[in-house]
Amino acid sequence: MNRRGFIAASIGIGIGIGTAALTTTPAQAKDTGKPFGPYGSPAHRRDADTVYVDPHGRGDFTTVQAAATTARTLVIAPGIYRETVTATVAGATWIGASGNPRDTVVVYDNAAGTQKPDGSGTYGTTGSATVTLRGEDFTAQNITFANDWLRADHPDITGTQAVALKVTGDRSAFFGCRFLGHQDTLYADSPAVTAIARQYFRDCYAEGDVDFVFGRGTAVYEHCHFRTLDRTDLGGAPYGFVFAPSTAGAAPRGFLVTRSRITSTAPDAYYKLARPWVPSSDTTAVPSLVVRDTRLGAGIDAAAPYANMSDSYPWQRQRFAEYRNTGPGAAVTVPENRPQLTHEQAESATPATYLADWTPRRARP
Structure with missing residues (x-):
């Protein structure tokens, strides 16, 4: 699928990269004449620190990046924002104006192996991110973050990591957002x-194929939908891995997935649930993942749901566990391959425990 096909599919249907192309172009996208929906308009501000972003020029800014450097609250009109964005403002809130994340899409197509325009080298995984968020106390609501770089379009590039969103700030929350990509989609x-960064994802959707939810954050995914994509560039399983935490050894907790679901467009059992990432920058990492009360579809290899990224750091030595999962991908056929929490341990594997004294809240119109 080409770049325009990806964008059209992500807006019109909501599945993202793996969907047949439509014909929408950026200039045509959701130009309704009423870009701000329930969140008002530039003529009806809620406060002086709110700015309105609209690609058709009916707001204060036409790009997210320009708005993100000047204000704490961004109301973003429907449309496609083809740009990279880096935001450092503490206490920022970004709101997709229509209330539907399919309508407001921030997308770009850098990969780790993409050459920088100034000739200084390649972007690397972190540099490939469409959106990078560094400020604490960040909230996003009803927005799609996407990276539409495709391996098939760049057979000469071996660094195929292509991040849609990288977030590092403590107390960062995402409600009703979508994260679309292939490899390394969502970097929490x-x-x-030495820093603990708590992040909360509620009612969100993430798709990809290799390690597409990964990182060192203390992240809670509640009522989320993870979707593994089919691939045509590989001859057999595994196609990839849903989670790849890289939790620091001193951090008490890593990823918690609760009351969520995992589906797939790939053949049954072609995906692993997770593998541990121990990066060269922190060889003392002890990745942590708990998946509980979640439906695992047939795309997950029930017999062997975990694998190693490096034989030097086998998954069995990491902090991986499950509790009361359901679905064909959750069947415990080989008990030693599926460590389970006890009931007593599960009592502390909750969003409240992971988030401690922080209670994430949605933005209000």
């Missing part, structure tokens, strides 16, 4: 090995 990280 912290600013340093």
Whole structure:
């Protein structure tokens, strides 16, 4: 699928990269004449620190990046924002104006192996991100973050990581957002090995194929939908891995997935649930993942749901566990391959425990 096909599919149907192309172009996208929906308009501000972003020029800014450097609250009109964005403002809130994340899409197509325009080298995984968020106390609501870089279009590039969103700030929350990509879609990280960054994802959707939810953050995914994509560039399983936490050894908790579901467009059992990432920058990492009360579809290999990224750091030595999962991908056929929490352990594997004294809240119209 070409770049325009990806964007059209993500807006019109909501599945993202793996969907047949439509014909929408950026100039045509959702130009309804009423770009701000329930969140008002530039003529009816709620406060002086709110700015309105609209690609057709009916707001204060036409790009998210320009708005993100000047204000804490962004109301973003429907449309496609083809740009990279880096935001550092603390306490920022971004709101998709229509209330539907398919309508407001921030997308770009850098990969780790993409050459920088100034000739200084390649972007690397972090540099490939369409959106990078560094400020604490960030909230996003009803927005799609996407990276539409495709392997098939760039057979000469071996660095195929292509991040849609990288977030490092503590107390970062995402409600009703979508994260679209292939490899390394959603990078939930912290600013340093010694820093704890709590992140909360509620009613969100993420899709990809390799390690597409990964990082060092203390991240809770509640009522989320993860979708593994089919691939044509591989001859057999595994196609990839849903989670790849890289939790610092001193951090008490990593990823918690609760009351969610995992589906797939790939053949049955062609995906692993997770593998641990111990990066060269932190060889003392002890990745942590708990998946509980979640439906695992047939796309997950029930017999062997975990694998190693490196034989030096086998998954069995990491902090991986499950609890009361359901679905064909959750069947415990080989008990030693599926560590389970006890009831007592599960009592502390909750969003409240992971988030401690922080209670994430949605933005209000």
